[in-house]
Amino acid sequence: MGKVRNVLFIMVDQMRADCMGVAGHPVVRTPHLDWLASRGILFSHAYVQTAVCGPSRMCTYTGRYTHAHRSYWNEVPLPLDEKTIAHYARAAGVRAALCGKTHHTPDTQFIRWLEERGFKPDPIDTTNAGFEPWEVNEFWGDGWMQHLKSQGYDLPFDNPMMAAFLVQTPDGRRMNGWRFEAARYPTVIREEDSDTAFMTRRAMEFIADAGEQPWLLHLSYLKPHWPNVAPAPYHNMYDPADVVPPVRDIGELDNPHPLLEPFRVERRSLPFDDEETWRQMRATYYGLITQIDDHLGRLFRFLEARGRMDDTLIIFMSDHGEYMGDHWLFEKEFFYESAIRIPLIIYDPDPRADDYRGQVVDHFVESIDIVPTCLDALEIPIPAAVQGHSLMPFLRGETPEQWRSAVYGDWDFRFYQASQQLGLEGDQCRAWMVRDRHYKYVHFAGLPDMLFDLRADPDELHNLAGDSEYKEVVEAYKTKLLEWRQRTEDNRRGQELEDRIGRTGVSWVPDELVWWE
Numbered sequence: 001m002g003k004v005r006n007v008l009f010i011m012v013d014q015m016r017a018d019c020m021g022v023a024g025h026p027v028v029r030t031p032h033l034d035w036l037a038s039r040g041i042l043f044s045h046a047y048v049q050t051a052v053c054g055p056s057r058m059c060t061y062t063g064r065y066t067h068a069h070r071s072y073w074n075e076v077p078l079p080l081d082e083k084t085i086a087h088y089a090r091a092a093g094v095r096a097a098l099c100g101k102t103h104h105t106p107d108t109q110f111i112r113w114l115e116e117r118g119f120k121p122d123p124i125d126t127t128n129a130g131f132e133p134w135e136v137n138e139f140w141g142d143g144w145m146q147h148l149k150s151q152g153y154d155l156p157f158d159n160p161m162m163a164a165f166l167v168q169t170p171d172g173r174r175m176n177g178w179r180f181e182a183a184r185y186p187t188v189i190r191e192e193d194s195d196t197a198f199m200t201r202r203a204m205e206f207i208a209d210a211g212e213q214p215w216l217l218h219l220s221y222l223k224p225h226w227p228n229v230a231p232a233p234y235h236n237m238y239d240p241a242d243v244v245p246p247v248r249d250i251g252e253l254d255n256p257h258p259l260l261e262p263f264r265v266e267r268r269s270l271p272f273d274d275e276e277t278w279r280q281m282r283a284t285y286y287g288l289i290t291q292i293d294d295h296l297g298r299l300f301r302f303l304e305a306r307g308r309m310d311d312t313l314i315i316f317m318s319d320h321g322e323y324m325g326d327h328w329l330f331e332k333e334f335f336y337e338s339a340i341r342i343p344l345i346i347y348d349p350d351p352r353a354d355d356y357r358g359q360v361v362d363h364f365v366e367s368i369d370i371v372p373t374c375l376d377a378l379e380i381p382i383p384a385a386v387q388g389h390s391l392m393p394f395l396r397g398e399t400p401e402q403w404r405s406a407v408y409g410d411w412d413f414r415f416y417q418a419s420q421q422l423g424l425e426g427d428q429c430r431a432w433m434v435r436d437r438h439y440k441y442v443h444f445a446g447l448p449d450m451l452f453d454l455r456a457d458p459d460e461l462h463n464l465a466g467d468s469e470y471k472e473v474v475e476a477y478k479t480k481l482l483e484w485r486q487r488t489e490d491n492r493r494g495q496e497l498e499d500r501i502g503r504t505g506v507s508w509v510p511d512e513l514v515w516w517e
Helices: 029-038 053-062 083-093 108-116 142-150 180-184 197-210 261-264 274-303 350-354 365-376 417-421 470-489 492-501
Strands: 007-013 041-043 095-101 132-137 213-218 312-318 343-346 357-361 407-412 430-436 438-445 450-454
Touching: 007 274, 007 365, 029 312, 029 343, 053 083, 053 132, 053 365, 083 095, 083 213, 083 365, 095 197, 132 142, 132 197, 132 274, 142 197, 180 274, 197 213, 197 450, 261 417, 274 312, 407 470, 430 470, 450 470
Parallel strands: 007 213, 007 312, 041 357, 095 132, 095 213
Antiparallel strands: 041 343, 312 343, 407 430, 430 438, 438 450
């Protein structure tokens, strides 16, 4: 093993932090992720900055909080002046490529403005979050669809959203995979042709193609994101009777937060009130995770056979979690642990990490730490715009001084019908979160707050924000949020001036004109 030359940045979509053997899950089998953790570090308290695919990924790719990078929701463009890990790597001569999805939306308005003035930005810089498009697969990519056609599948390819997830019942009927009842049946697409198998093969082909050139590959799987349908044998690998029950309490429905009930309706959570539904959905969800784990085993063996485990930093994480019935919810959003805490494993091939392999680090980590970690490993300077911090010291047995004592996040929910039903204006649809070892506090701009005492109530079942006994706690944590926002507003242009002139006190009036002394 030796110095890091390459980075394999693996991201799955919508995977819970607890759904790994190494994380202590009693049912889900993930032997290859467990092996990776034994060779690296498991970060047990890793958090995303928002539990929505697009903005969460933009935090991870830029190393910046949502309010800083300004891509607040899916389909909201990432401003063209925002740089990602791909831009930084490519500028340093490292080939940065995408195999999978990014949920990135280009800043077409600014691009068009530049083109009207004779500037022609490089398409690689402006699309796919700056990654070379080795194999783009935003749920049903052209490459995967062409592969399925070449294998002779009889699918409605004119509707790839349908084609990708059809299932087949025992009596030969086909069913739309987006329906909850489809979770019990295998997909029409065979396992060896599934998106997970296809993307793994394409990732190995990229690594072979890159040869000895330094590279950063973002392997971004579609699963275990909804729809919860899996190919055989993963569709029935787990018995619904064995799944872990949801974390929830009837009291959450008796006196819910005003946003909870309309949100449950909009995000299709109501079927999760039915035990048969949540048991089957969880069982299939477990199967999808084990399928990914099996293909990661293929990938790790491939790396070992080519000596790439000796010079490649490997990061495994998710873009956010999944409720699967927790708190009577389905999918993600809000700031409950099921949605914002993620799996994070990092393997460092450097011999300096040897004495610390297999350890669990429980310090707070944020998704914005991924960019500085990759740049640090590749010995690329970390720009001032990056708001996260490198995790490399942890991998080599050091704890950085004054490491963060809390994690933060923000969420813009103006794009949901629930906000309209509640009569909220767009600027009222904002929520900010701070979570430390004792409390989790969420401040809403136009709705009541949420406060959980995590020591007494680790499952976040009892909202204390309206309790007069906790008034001082609410005020203290509201101040924490204000100070966080003050610290993390984008001040890059001020920083550029400071770099040029320092902070020695500047008079903008020439000395010879200062006549009042």
